[in-house]
Amino acid sequence: MAHTPEEALQTSADSEEEFTFSSEDDDDSEDESFHLKGRVDLAKDTIYNANVAPSCAHHTRAACKRSVFNSVEKLNECENERDQMPAAKRARTLSWKAETDVDRVAQTLRFLPAREPGPLLSAADSHSPMSLFKLFFTESVVANLCHNTNAQAARAIAKGRKYKWTDVGVDELYRYIGLVFYMAAVKMSSIADYWRQDSLFSLPFPATVMPRDRYRTISWNVHMSHPDADKENDRKRGTAQHDRLFRIKPLMNTIRLACKAFYHPRRNVAVKERLVACRANTGMTAYVKAKLTNFKFFVLSDSSNGYTVDFSVYTGKNSFPTDRGLSYDAVMSLLDRKLLGSGYHVYMDDFYTTPKLFTDLLALKFGACGMYRDQRKDFPKTASNSLSRNSSRGSIRWIRDGPLVCVKWMDTQEVSVCSTIHAAYTGERVQRKIKAQHTWKTKILPCPAPVTAYNQHMGGVDLSDQLLQYYAAQHKTMKWYRKIFLPFLDIAANNAFILHKELHGNMTHDQFMEELITELCDVKQKAAPKQFSTNHVPIPGAELTSNVRRIATVGRRICVHCKAVHGKKEQTPWKCQACDVHLCLQLNRNCFQEWHKSL
Known part of the structure; x- marks a missing residue:
């Protein structure tokens, strides 16, 4: 069902539940050490190591004060005759089951989306790249950006900055955004190189859009909130009223609202983090070993095409008021049942997966599947009949406790997956190249159903990251909030491309971005030279x-x-x-x- 942009925005606004953070001092020098741990790409036999330290999600069962898997490891406490059995004796009798053991079929959730999945725009209408981008960066939003940017420039000049400034208008700011995308597509070592005319690699296009000094002064002053309101918020540092995301919230809330207003996700969605490299020491960055500090985005994406449905920004170790851990609260903040509906399948990596999260999601009618870390609390740790280093490739072990099934699978290394929407093994097979006697041979191996589904649907998020990386806008800047402004542009452009592909499907990503840059910069593309036949004689x-x-x-x-x-x-x-x-x-x-x- 298609809606007008105004109706779609109003529908989303009515159901919007704002994602809030607790306040901390922007100048807090204490950085959060945050290590991303490895995730295995089973389709490519590749290991991605990011060393994420496990989050502490403290939770107990109210009645028996035991974890969800303790009931399995202690041989079904619900059976009265075994309830008094010593824990050590019960643990010795527990063992993992193999693929030859039959697992029961998982509960099927009825898929009831709040709106018709897909673009909420009419496919019969013509949508240009510029018109779709303006769904996220409307003229009123850009006008507000211009107002705040002009106010920031006036404040900087009053403080003694020595550069020429004239107020920026809506059309000029669109041209500025077009140049940002152009620089993402055409890489040069510095901003000044785009205007150099004495080089073999000189580019004529940027100078036709705006002068170099004008582009630089806009970059120095682009502002998403009003400077006077910033001063009021800064006075509240150290109190509960201080908002650490105040400088980006006006634009962030608009982008989030638009992401949800013009597209409704299909059944399979994925939660993942995106990192934005930044050297700023604000107390809101996450530390990744051997890399720069990074701003972390928690992102909810449609697995079918990589559309960014919603996102939030990590603001430090005290971001969430609950005591269930960052990973738990990050997922829960992105899944709004009133907005999405029910029956969705949510996929995630091992940073987020916990038994408590999965059971709570199931209570909200969301199925979940994700890789998990063996050392994490409440996952089964029994070694009886478990996999070992000598287990053959393709070996499967599993344990079920009610709706949760934990599966271990031996590929090039041991893989652990938990799910509430799959049986342990339903006969899936995968091909692997195995070296034997100095020759590579293709071998068919059994593969657990949760592993197969995880690879398929987490790949949609990888596709989204890949599309974003092609035209990722990156500038060096001294201000953290201007660094986050650029990913907002990336999200808007990428979502606009996916909408265009869903509605019309007649452009590649390169063609879409070229047309978008042309429209934003208000220039005409050079017509292809006419090809005359050699037969015109x-x-x-x-x-x-x-x-x-x-x-x-x-x-x-x-x-x-x-x-x-x-x-x-x-x-x-x-x-x-x-x-x-x-x-x-x-x-x-x-x-x-x-x-x-x-x-």
Whole structure:
């Protein structure tokens, strides 16, 4: 069902539940050490190491004060005759099951989306790249950006900054954004290089859009909130009223609202983090070993195409008021049942997966599947019949406790996956290249159902990251909030491309971005040079006769150019071989040339 942009925004606004953070001092020098741990890409046998330290999600069962898997490890406490059995004795009798053991079918959730999945725009209407981008960066939003940017520039000049400034307008700011995308597509070592004219690699385009110094002064002053309101918020540092994201919230809330207003996700969605490299020491960055500090985005994406449905920004270790851990609260903040509906399948990596999160999501009618860390609390740790280093490739072990099933699978290394929407093994097979006796052979291996589904649907988020990386806008800046402004542009452009692909599907990503840059910068694309056939040559209008007296008269016809332009019936023996029309070809009247100029 298609909606107008205004109706879609109003629908989303009515159901929007704002994502809030607790306040901390922007100048807090204490950085959060945050290590991303490895995730295995099973389709490519590749290990991604990011060393994420596990989050502490403290939770207990209210009735028995035991974890969800303790009931399995202690042989079903619900059976009264075994309830008094010592824990150590019960642990010795527990073992993992193999793929030959039959697992029960997981509960099927009824898929009830709040709106029709897909773009909430009419496919019958024509949508240009610029019109779709303006769904996220509307003229009113850009006008507000201009107002705040002009106020920031006036404040900087009042403090003694020495540069020329004239107020920026809506059209000029759109051109500025177009240049940002152009620089993301055409890489140079510095901003100044785009305007250099004394180099073999000189680019003529940026200078036709705006001068270099104008581009730089806009970059220095672009502002998403009003400077006077910033000062009021800064006075509240150290109190509960201080908002650490105040400088980006006006634009962030608008982008989030638009992401949810014009597209509704299909059943399979994925939660993942995105990192934005930044050297700022604000207390809101996450530390990644051997890399820069980074701003972390928690992102909810549609697995079918990579559309960014919602996102939030990590603001430090005290971001969330609950005591269930960052990973738990990050996922819960992105899944709004009132907005999305129910019956969704949520996929995530091992940073987020906990039994408590999965059972709580199931209570909200969300199924979940994700890789998990063996050392994490409440996951089964029994070694009985478990996999070992000597287990053959393709070996499967699993344990089920009610709706949760934990599966271990031996690929190039051990893989652990938890799910509430799959049975442990349903007969899936995968191909792997295995080296034996100095030769590589293809072998068919059994693969657990949760692992197969995880690879398939987490790949949609990887596709989204890949699309963003192609045209990721990156500038060096001294202000953290200007660094986050650039990912907002990336999200808007990427979502606009996905909407265009879903509605029309007649452009590649490169073509879409080229057209978007052209429209934003308000320039005309150079028309492709006309390709003339080599067959456009003059030939006699009729076969030559052997009668010398008639050579000049045989085959003469009226010149189409003389008749059309001058209204004269001039006859000529010449015609164009490709056009098959008679045209004059004389010293004082070259209709052949004039005719082909108009083609």
